[in-house]
Amino acid sequence: MIASARRILKGRYLIMSLLLCVALPTQAQWFNWFSPDEPLQVVIDDAFINVYAGPGSGYPIFHVVEREEVITLLYSRTDWIKIKTKRNLEGWIKRDDMKLTLSPDGSKPDFPDNKQADYLVDRFELGAAYGDFAGADSLTMNLGYRFTKNLSAEVRYAENTGQFSDSQILAAAVLFQPFPEWRVSPFFSIGSGKIKTFPSATLVQTEDREDNLMQASLGAYVHLTGRLFLRADYTNHYVLTSRNTNEEVNEWKLGFNVFF
Numbered sequence: 001m002i003a004s005a006r007r008i009l010k011g012r013y014l015i016m017s018l019l020l021c022v023a024l025p026t027q028a029q030w031f032n033w034f035s036p037d038e039p040l041q042v043v044i045d046d047a048f049i050n051v052y053a054g055p056g057s058g059y060p061i062f063h064v065v066e067r068e069e070v071i072t073l074l075y076s077r078t079d080w081i082k083i084k085t086k087r088n089l090e091g092w093i094k095r096d097d098m099k100l101t102l103s104p105d106g107s108k109p110d111f112p113d114n115k116q117a118d119y120l121v122d123r124f125e126l127g128a129a130y131g132d133f134a135g136a137d138s139l140t141m142n143l144g145y146r147f148t149k150n151l152s153a154e155v156r157y158a159e160n161t162g163q164f165s166d167s168q169i170l171a172a173a174v175l176f177q178p179f180p181e182w183r184v185s186p187f188f189s190i191g192s193g194k195i196k197t198f199p200s201a202t203l204v205q206t207e208d209r210e211d212n213l214m215q216a217s218l219g220a221y222v223h224l225t226g227r228l229f230l231r232a233d234y235t236n237h238y239v240l241t242s243r244n245t246n247e248e249v250n251e252w253k254l255g256f257n258v259f260f
Contacts, residue, residue: 040073042109046100051091055080063089070104122146122259125154127231129255136162140253149180156191167197169237171215183223191215195239212240227259 044065051063055077065071065085071093074082079095103109125144132138137160144154151174158169173191197209219233232254239247 040109041070042073042098042101042103044069044071044100045102049093049097049100051083051085051089051093052080053091055082055092059092063091065093071101122227124260125152125257126260127255127257129231129233129253131233131251131253131255133158133160133162133167133251134249136160136165136167138251138253140255142257144175150177151175152177154189156193163200165197165199167195169193169195169213171213173215173217175217177221180221185221185223187217187219187221189215189217189219191217195237209241211242214238214240221257229257229259231255231257 044067046067048064048066050061051065053059053062063085065083070086072084074084074090076082076095080092081095081098082090082092084090098109101109123146125142125146127142127144129140129142130138131140138158139160140156140158142154142156144152146152154173154175156169156171156173158167160167160169171191171193173189175187175189177185177187179185192212192214195211195213197211215235215237217233217235219231222230222232224230233252235251235253237247237249237251239249241247
C-alpha cells in the first residue's frame with residue numbers, strides 16, 4: 001500500500017518535471033536572457049527626437065533624428081537609452097521618447113519601462129511571506145538565484161505554528177517564470193525537502209517526527225515599484241511519512257520579494 005502510494009506520488013512529480021523540461025527547449029531564447037541581447041531597431045514616428053551627448057538633461061543636444069529615420073537601441077540607463085544613428089553617431093535619448101517610435105513592422109516597440117528594466121537583469125531574490133499551512137500560521141523566508149530571467153532556483157525555510165503541532169520546513173525548488181516582463185507575472189515550481197513536526201502534547205509524551213516532502217507551487221509576482229514585488233503562492237505539499245499513509249497539505253501565502 002505504502003509502496004503503491006509512493007509510486008503514484010513520484011509519477012505525478014515526474015510528469016511535472018518532464019513538462020518543465022519540455023517547455024524550456026521550445027523557447028530556447030529564454031536561456032539567453034542574461035547574454036547580450038540583439039540590438040533593437042526602431043523608426044522615428046515624430047518630427048524629430050533630440051539626441052544628447054550623455055545620459056542626462058545637463059548634457060548638450062548635439063544631434064536630432066528625424067521622422068522615418070531608423071535608430072539602433074544599444075542599452076539603457078535608468079531614464080535614458082543609448083542609440084546609434086544610420087550615420088554611426090552614438091548618443092542618448094530620453095526613455096519617454098520611445099513613445100515617439102515604431103518597430104520596423106509598424107507596431108509600438110515592446111520595451112520594458114524604467115521601473116522594471118533594472119529588476120530584469122538582477123540575479124538574486126529575497127522574500128518573506130505569511131500564510132495558512134493547513135490551518136496553522138505559516139511564516140516563510142526564501143532566497144533565490146536566477147540562471148535566466150525565466151528559470152531560477154531557491155531555498156525556502158518555513159515556520160508553521162498550529163493548535164496541535166508546530167513544524168519547520170527546509171526545501172529547495174526550481175521556479176519557472178515564463179513572462180517576467182508582465183506586471184502580473186505567473187510562475188510555477190517544483191521542489192523537495194524535509195519537514196520536522198513537533199506535536200503539542202501535554203499529557204502524553206510524543207515523539208518529534210522528521211519526514212521527506214515534495215512540493216508543487218503555482219503563484220504570481222505583482223510588480224509594485226522598482227525591484228519590489230508582491231508574491232502570492234499556492235503550494236501543495238506531499239509528506240512521505242513512514243506510516244501507512246502519506247499526508248497531503250495545502251498552503252496559501254502572500255508576501256513581499258525584492259530583487260538585487
